[in-house]
Amino acid sequence: MRVRISSDIPEPSFVVARTERFVAERLAGEASGHDWWHIARVRHSALTIGAEEGVDLFVVELAALLHDIADWKLNGGDELLGATLASEWLSSLGVEPSIREHVAEIIATTSFKGVGVPSSMRTREGAVVQDADRLDAMGAIGIARAFAFGGFVRQVLHDPDVPVQAYASAEAYNARTGTTINHFHEKLLLLRDRMNTATGQRIAADRHAVMDTFLTRFLLECDGKA
């Protein structure tokens, strides 16, 4: 007689499908840039990069799906809320502790917190998810998200008198009062050189060029030169 000792461990496809539904329901209507379609894009990029980098795609997919379920910037400053919620969710599905903890760690460490604040990932899976999340802040989509976010927080589009700042701490970055155009210099144009993986670097170079072109044209039009 064959004994199934792993009968308590759920199938990865079941866990992914249930998690996808959980996240989609939770983020429906989110307007700050973390809507379901941000998650869907990050998941897709993470799986593409992860396949090329040869990492554990189950961990990558779960972390990508769950990485923004509670954004610390929009949830009273509780940085670990997302990781805690993700861990509780995976626990409710019966996912084993080592995978649960790995996913929670990636969620807790993936976010950009200012130019001077290091945010290195401990594992290759984390590096992949962080690259995928950062790619979605770049290129044409990144431009659209920046202006959507700017409108959401009622931030000035562009003011040539407001200087670009180098935020040296997570607190300073979180309390920033800049313009959306400055956000490109304070974050988006810096991401290309912060990619963890070779695949991420390749895609980022292309998206960086799109933002460069956009900003050049934007400033030309501001100056009445185009």
Ligand code: ADP
């Ligand atoms: P992440 O999902 O990488 O943690 P954030 O939560 O910091 O990213 O930002 C979500 C989206 O909003 C990104 O596309 C980011 O560029 C944009 N964003 C964040 N802060 C600002 C800002 N001050 N001005 C314009 N866009 C912003």
Ligand code: NI
């Ligand atoms: Ni994100």
